[in-house]
Amino acid sequence: MEEDSVISLLQPCEICGRKFNPEVLERHEGVCKKNAEKSAKRKVFNSSKQRTDFIPFEIKQKVKSSPTTKQQRTPKADWKTKHEEFISSIRAAREVTSLIKSGAPLPPPKPSAPNPDYQQCPYCERRFQDSAAERHIPFCKEQASRKAMKGNNPEGQDKLHKRTQVHMYMW
DSSP, rough: OOHHHHHHOOOOOOTTTEEOOOHHHHHHHHHHHHHHHHHHHOOOOOHHHHHHSSSSSHHHHHHHHOTTTTTTOOOOHHHHHHHHHHHHHHHHHHHHHHHHHHHHOOOOOOOOOOOTTTTOOOOOOOEHHHHHHHHHHHHHHHHHHHHHHHHOOHHHHHHHHHHOOOOOOOO
């Protein structure tokens, strides 16, 4: 019963809205008013400006015009599939540990699932991150065309056979 009467006596501050005892409210409003004035005058800190104060203006303009890392972000990977893969690898490790302790033969390792964020090369079937795939795929395409040309030329096959043949020398 006493708590209800105390709560009903509390009055809200006009500035922040918190409730106070009427005796304390006068003192609080003075402090709250000062703090509100200070926070309104305070500027947002710009760390990039502080870092670049010593750099000439021309260079700053070049830096601003270059794309930022926020614009180049890749989409998030599917966290759920990564989590499930992680859990299954932990279970497999526990199973292997128990088999080692018991002395039983180990099962063959399970192949890991391919990362869906990677691009697959159409020539060698390997997977690469986007930037690496941009470099690799043209290279692999050229190598595949060279191999195809070698395979069709019987003269080239004969030269290859001669080069790879082991020569036995008798001393």
